[in-house]
Amino acid sequence: xxxxxxxxxxxxxxxxxxxxxxxxxxxxxxxxxxxxxxxxxxxxxxxxxxxxxxxxxxxxxxxxxxxxxxxxxxxxxxxxxxxxxxxxxxxxxxxxxxxxxxxxxxxxxxxxxxxxxxxxxxxxxxxxxxxxxxxxxxxxxxxxxxxxxxxxxxxxxxxxxxxxxxxxxxxxxxxxxxxxxxxxxxxxxxxxxxxxxxxxxxxxxxxxxxxxxxxxxxxxxxxxxxxxxxxxxxxxxxxxxxxxx
Amino acid sequence: xxxxxxxxxxxxxxxxxxxxxxxxxxxxxxxxxxxxxxxxxxxxxxxxxxxxxxxxxxxxxxxxxxxxxxxxxxxxxxxxxxxxxxxxxxxxxxxxxxxxxxxxxxxxxxxxxxxxxxxxxxxxxxxxxxxxxxxxxxxxxxxxxxxxxxxxxxxxxxxxxxxxxxxxxxxxxxxxxxxxxxxxxxxxxxxxxxxxxxxxxxxxxxxxxxxxxxxxxxxxxxxxxxxxxxxxxxxxxxxxxxxxxxxxxxxxxxxxxxxxxxxxxxxxxxxxxxxxxxxxxxxxxxxxxxxxxxxxxxxxxxxxxxxxxxxxxxxxxxxxxxxxxxxxxxxxxxxxxxxxxxxxxxxxxxxxxxxxxxxxxxxxxxxxxxxxxxxxxxxxxxxxxxxxxxxxxxxxxxxxxxxxxxxxxxxxxxxxxxxxxxxxxxxxxxxxxxxxxxxxxxxxxxxxxxxxxxxxxxxxxxxx
Amino acid sequence: xxxxxxxxxxxxxxxxxxxxxxxxxxxxxxxxxxxxxxxxxxxxxxxxxxxxxxxxxxxxxxxxxxxxxxxxxxxxxxxxxxxxxxxxxxxxxxxxxxxxxxxxxxxxxxxxxxxxxxxxxxxxxxxxxxxxxxxxxxxxxxxxxxxxxxxxxxxxxxxxxxxxxxxxxxxxxxxxxxxxxxxxxxxxxxxxxxxxxxxxxxxxxxxxx
Numbered sequence: 001x002x003x004x005x006x007x008x009x010x011x012x013x014x015x016x017x018x019x020x021x022x023x024x025x026x027x028x029x030x031x032x033x034x035x036x037x038x039x040x041x042x043x044x045x046x047x048x049x050x051x052x053x054x055x056x057x058x059x060x061x062x063x064x065x066x067x068x069x070x071x072x073x074x075x076x077x078x079x080x081x082x083x084x085x086x087x088x089x090x091x092x093x094x095x096x097x098x099x100x101x102x103x104x105x106x107x108x109x110x111x112x113x114x115x116x117x118x119x120x121x122x123x124x125x126x127x128x129x130x131x132x133x134x135x136x137x138x139x140x141x142x143x144x145x146x147x148x149x150x151x152x153x154x155x156x157x158x159x160x161x162x163x164x165x166x167x168x169x170x171x172x173x174x175x176x177x178x179x180x181x182x183x184x185x186x187x188x189x190x191x192x193x194x195x196x197x198x199x200x201x202x203x204x205x206x207x208x209x210x211x212x213x214x215x216x217x218x219x220x221x222x223x224x225x226x227x228x229x230x231x232x233x234x235x236x237x238x239x240x241x242x243x244x245x
Numbered sequence: 246x247x248x249x250x251x252x253x254x255x256x257x258x259x260x261x262x263x264x265x266x267x268x269x270x271x272x273x274x275x276x277x278x279x280x281x282x283x284x285x286x287x288x289x290x291x292x293x294x295x296x297x298x299x300x301x302x303x304x305x306x307x308x309x310x311x312x313x314x315x316x317x318x319x320x321x322x323x324x325x326x327x328x329x330x331x332x333x334x335x336x337x338x339x340x341x342x343x344x345x346x347x348x349x350x351x352x353x354x355x356x357x358x359x360x361x362x363x364x365x366x367x368x369x370x371x372x373x374x375x376x377x378x379x380x381x382x383x384x385x386x387x388x389x390x391x392x393x394x395x396x397x398x399x400x401x402x403x404x405x406x407x408x409x410x411x412x413x414x415x416x417x418x419x420x421x422x423x424x425x426x427x428x429x430x431x432x433x434x435x436x437x438x439x440x441x442x443x444x445x446x447x448x449x450x451x452x453x454x455x456x457x458x459x460x461x462x463x464x465x466x467x468x469x470x471x472x473x474x475x476x477x478x479x480x481x482x483x484x485x486x487x488x489x490x491x492x493x494x495x496x497x498x499x500x501x502x503x504x505x506x507x508x509x510x511x512x513x514x515x516x517x518x519x520x521x522x523x524x525x526x527x528x529x530x531x532x533x534x535x536x537x538x539x540x541x542x543x544x545x546x547x548x549x550x551x552x553x554x555x556x557x558x559x560x561x562x563x564x565x566x567x568x569x570x571x572x573x574x575x576x577x578x579x580x581x582x583x584x585x586x587x588x589x590x591x592x593x594x595x596x597x598x599x600x601x602x603x604x605x606x607x608x609x610x611x612x613x614x615x616x617x618x619x620x621x622x623x624x625x626x627x628x629x630x631x632x633x634x635x636x637x638x639x640x641x642x643x644x645x646x647x648x649x650x651x652x653x654x655x656x657x658x659x660x661x662x663x664x665x666x667x668x669x670x671x672x673x674x675x676x677x678x679x680x681x682x683x684x685x686x687x688x689x690x691x692x693x694x695x696x697x698x699x700x701x702x703x704x705x706x707x708x709x
Numbered sequence: 710x711x712x713x714x715x716x717x718x719x720x721x722x723x724x725x726x727x728x729x730x731x732x733x734x735x736x737x738x739x740x741x742x743x744x745x746x747x748x749x750x751x752x753x754x755x756x757x758x759x760x761x762x763x764x765x766x767x768x769x770x771x772x773x774x775x776x777x778x779x780x781x782x783x784x785x786x787x788x789x790x791x792x793x794x795x796x797x798x799x800x801x802x803x804x805x806x807x808x809x810x811x812x813x814x815x816x817x818x819x820x821x822x823x824x825x826x827x828x829x830x831x832x833x834x835x836x837x838x839x840x841x842x843x844x845x846x847x848x849x850x851x852x853x854x855x856x857x858x859x860x861x862x863x864x865x866x867x868x869x870x871x872x873x874x875x876x877x878x879x880x881x882x883x884x885x886x887x888x889x890x891x892x893x894x895x896x897x898x899x900x901x902x903x904x905x906x907x908x909x910x911x912x913x914x915x916x917x918x
Contacts, residue, residue: 012693014686019693035697038651048602048621050628051641061651137604145282146560146608148291172275176562180601187599188678189258193267193566194601195683223683273888290736300731307728310721323872329713381894382885398885405887425889433895440895441805457868467841467881467896474838474873475804485716490730492868496859497733499876500823510750510824511859511878514841514896520872522804522837533716541723 003033004069006103008079008215009041015215018236022075022106025242029114033073036065044082048181052086063089063096071113072103075238077135077213080105085138105139106238107213111154116161123243124164128207129155130198130221131174132214141213145174155213158241165240168205175201179220195224203230211237250573252595257567260402270402271565277398278559280508281609288500298497299613302550305488306540312455312488313531319458320529323520328530333363336532340365340447340480341372343528347478349374349445355462355469356380357449358396358553359482359532361575365447377439379468381432388415394569396576397506397555402568436468446472450483450529451552452498456491459519460529463502463512470516480528481518486536486549498552501611505554539587544622548583550612557606557616563599572596579606583619586627594632597623738857743822744904747855751825754879755892757901760852767849767903768792771814774901775845779811784835785849788814798835807836813843817850819865820902823858826878827902830871837873846877846897851905 003026007019026033042062043055062083066072074080083103089096110116135141135155142153159165178184178194185191199221202210210225212218215236222234251259261267285291305312317327330336336359344352350373354360366376366387378387382399386392388411393399400408409423418431448469453460460481462469473479489498503509521527540546558564558578569577574585574593579600585593597620606616627633679685710718748758761767768791771777781795789797795814807813815834817827827848831837840846856862866874881896892898 007693014689016689016691016693016696020696023697035693035701037694037698040651046641048624049641050598050624050626050633052625053629054642133601133603133605137608144605144608146285146605148286148288174605176601176603176605178562178566178601180603183598183601185678187254187257187563187567188681189254189261190563190566190599191601192682193261193264194562197271197566219686220683222686223679226684227682276888294736297731297733297736300728301733303725303728304730307725309724310717313717313720329711329716331712331716335712379895380885381883385885398888400885401888405889408886425886426891428886429883429891429894433893436895437808441808465881466883466894468894470837470841470875471895474836474841485720492866493733493860493863496736496863500859507884509878510754511821511826511876513754513877513879513882515826515876515878517871517874519874522831522872531716533719537716537719537723540720540725543725546723546725 001032001070002068003031004066004072005033005035006039006066006072006074006079007035008074008076010219011076011215014219015236018075018215018238021236021238021242022073025238026073028120028242029110029116031114039065042079042082043086044079045181047082047086055086056090059087059089059096060091062087063092063099066099067095070102071109072099073106073109074103075106075213075236076215077105077132077139077141078216081134081138105135105141105213107135107141107154107158108139110158110241116158119158119161119241121161121241121243122163122245123240125208126166126168126206127159127209127211127240128168128170128202128205129159130177130202130210130212130217132212132217133174133176135213136174142174155237158237159211162240162243168202168207170201170205172201177217177221179217181216184220191220192224195220196228199224199228199230199232202232207232209240210234211240213237250592253567253571253573253599254595256571256573257599260568260571261566266402266404267566269404270568273401274559274565277507278556278609281505281556281559284504284508284510288504294497294501295611295613298501298611299550301489301494301497302612303547305486305490306546306549309485309488309540312490313485315455316453316458316488317531319455321458323458325458325521325527325529328528330530330532330534332534336363336482336530336534337365337368339530340482341369341374343478343480344374344445347445349478351375351443352445352447353377353379353439353443353472354447355449355464355472356383356399357447357482358575359449359484359534360447361392362534363532377436377443379436379439379472380464380466381429384432384436385411391570392575394577395555395558396553402570440471440475443472444476445478445480446476447480447482448473450481450487451502452495453483453488454492454495455488457519459517461495461499462516462518463499463514465509465513467514470514473518474522476525478526478528479521480530482530482532484536485531485533502552502554505556505609505611535588539584542587545583545587545619547614548580548619550614551580551584552612554611556609556611560605560609561600562603562605563601567599572599579616579620580614583616583623586623590627590630591632594627597627733860736858736860738823738861740857743855743857744852746822747820747825747904750822751879751902754825755882756825756879757899758904759901760904760906762906764788764849764905765791767814767905768795770903771812771847775812780809781812781814782807782810782835782839782843783814784833785814785816798839800836804836804838804842807839807842810839810843812845812847813839814847814849815840817848818854819862820850820855821859821862821876822855824878826876828862828866828874828876830869831873832871840875840877841896843897845899845901846880847901847903848877849903849905852907855904
């Protein structure tokens with residue numbers, strides 16, 4: 001089994017530590033993982049702004065980079081969902097379809113493909129999970145609070161394997177943080193208010209860390225956490241699952 | 246954006262300036278969302294009911310032509326006069342002509358979002374007809390000369406002190422009185438007098454049954470009934486999409502409607518109007534007003550399945566933080582944002598972008614409209630049709646060009662983290678909307694790509 | 710083409726291919742504990758419930774609960790027989806003439822356990838306005854007419870021979886001012902349901918049922 005590591009553009013530039021943690025975590029689990037260096041972006045920022053028609057080059061590049069792998073794994077639910085829903089190729093539609101079906105967000109890859117039962121990880125802190133909407137309602141990483149359906153949570157299952165980690169429960173388990181791609185600029189006031197309220201929920205419930213399967217949510221929340229000097233830190237789930245301190 | 250009216254983002258920013266109000270608004274709507282969750286989770290077959298409702302509505306849309314004719318025939322047989330209106334103007338003219346023919350210049354109205362869409366009140370008032378909205382929330386909004394901000398909770402954005410002031414100014418209640426029970430009792434006495442003196446009443450329609458020619462109006466206050474049963478002329482206005490095939494389907498919809506809307510097991514009143522009372526005239530106006538056009542848009546037609554419960558508004562974090570009036574459209578919130586562009590794409594080009602696409606709206610929708618997917622689709626249409634602002638088009642084109650080439654991406658990324666300048670976090674200055682209330686992400690010494698080139702396996706590089 | 714023809718032509722041209730109706734016959738409630746389920750739900754809504762054995766008992770409870778110096782109207786002749794303070798409705802007067810009624814006592818055709826609502830046709834209302842214009846509403850429903858859900862209710866109602874019918878599920882209410890619940894918006898301030906247990910079911914017959 002060979003896995004292609006898909007590191008979204010902003011993770012590559014701003015959060016290399018999360019990407020390194022993802023790589024190391026997969027290697028620890030004996031996965032043959034490689035990072036095709038010529039990758040840029042899945043095209044989501046354009047598509048969500050109404051410019052899906054300008055994403056052809058991004059799509060073609062993605063197909064070229066990742067066609068040869070058995071699985072494609074990324075530490076970003078949002079980018080994975082975009083690939084799963086919108087990756088197309090005029091030249092090779094079958095290839096695009098195959099890539100869509102074998103692209104996984106890290107947590108679902110660990111639980112659904114690797115069936116991880118045990119992690120040698122330690123993280124003795126109080127942690128709140130910020131449910132990324134694309135991870136939750138797009139990839140169904142956990143049960144959605146709106147539905148009358150049995151509860152489950154893939155991130156919780158993994159975090160429960162981490163020694164010393166204490167999950168805090170939140171008042172609103174899956175309210176959106178307000179990042180929303182270009183929304184965070186186009187609707188700055190609403191975006192920040194939503195983010196502040198997510199932060200307050202974690203604060204009220206005693207979280208030392210906010211974790212998530214999406215760094216885009218965390219980048220937004222981190223910006224607010226730091227501006228308001230809360231002392232709470234944002235950390236991608238890969239960094240917790242890979243942690244040994 | 247070249248706009249004469251303020252867009253959602255500007256109006257939302259104004260609403261958010263009063264943070265205490267926003268917190269209250271957000272909390273009140275979240276509480277309603279929680280009541281909706283409790284009600285839904287009390288019904289084991291809830292998700293199956295939503296699916297059934299969705300399928301019934303799909304059937305309605307696929308057979309609307311015949312159902313409309315069946316409904317009209319049965320309603321006519323029942324003694325109801327059925328009118329057809331292509332648009333708002335025609336609807337308003339029909340209502341006015343009915344009143345004029347009877348020599349009536351006073352009308353009491355219960356809640357009807359359709360007549361709000363048609364701006365019926367303004368039309369009638371210009372022609373000398375005195376119109377009073379009798380739903381308490383709508384009555385308050387009318388006194389304050391504002392449209393409803395929520396289809397179920399028309400004045401949810403107002404604090405009780407403001408409502409007390411409005412009552413004081415317009416109805417002469419004592420200054421400073423803001424207790425909800427006191428104000429409601431006052432409105433009750435005042436509007437009782439309206440009900441018993443009005444000879445014409447207008448209601449909206451929640452469901453119209455093709456099989457029997459009857460229609461159902463749901464209220465909690467009893468205002469639709471107070472108006473209708475005391476009137477000589479009863480007029481009801483409905484969008485053509487409100488038809489359902491069989492009476493038994495009401496069982497599905499009435500089980501879903503109030504639970505989704507407020508968490509109640511059913512609205513207090515579910516009134517089934519079939520025939521006029523002895524000595525009464527009943528008129529029903531079937532209104533198209535863009536619905537047949539929306540029916541022809543495959544990506545968007547399912548928005549016509551909406552039963553106006555407002556659950557998508559209550560759950561929407563953007564709605565909760567920005568208030569319904571920021572949507573500058575009669576139907577606000579997520580469902581409004583997918584209905585409005587059909588009526589006027591230029592005017593409402595901003596609405597599909599007033600969302601994070603979080604998807605909660607689609608999950609609470611009792612008829613399973615894929616609202617967040619339609620928001621995404623409308624964005625594509627609005628851009629393709631040329632309604633996106635020019636600055637945005639240039640920015641996104643530059644972004645697409647950069648990201649399409651690994652070489653340019655790597656070069657620009659190295660030269661100061663291109664992404665920092667472009668998607669969408671600009672440098673730390675006053676033009677940077679990211680930095681206004683958020684710190685910038687820290688700039689690491691090297692990107693993951695650079696790290697991997699040094700630390701990654703060598704053979705992998707050869708392969709590339 | 711006139712407006713109707715234009716609308717219908719546009720609808721016909723734009724409607725999607727046929728999509729079948731779902732089978733909804735499997736939606737059913739359970740017949741267990743209907744009286745207690747109904748009572749719990751209706752009480753939660755803000756109504757009052759009494760389980761009674763006879764109309765005489767109803768009359769006694771009315772004397773205790775309501776201001777009997779004011780006007781009380783009923784559609785139940787039996788109740789009229791029990792107490793001469795209670796006035797039998799008239800179908801012939803203007804609906805406005807009921808503006809001053811304190812209490813209306815009606816008999817429901819059905820009650821629904823899952824939501825507390827009772828079903829009244831206009832025959833059972835006397836006049837359409839009566840259950841809305843009264844200050845307080847009382848409804849008698851024989852216990853065997855409580856059904857589990859709206860599905861069973863609509864099955865029993867069928868097409869129905871009425872000009873007007875309604876589910877009424879509690880006192881009129883609003884929460885439009887800051888979500889503060891106020892009972893008695895425009896309609897009744899209170900609603901009381903008397904569940905009449907089997908031995909003494911009402912014998913009143915109504916046209917069209």
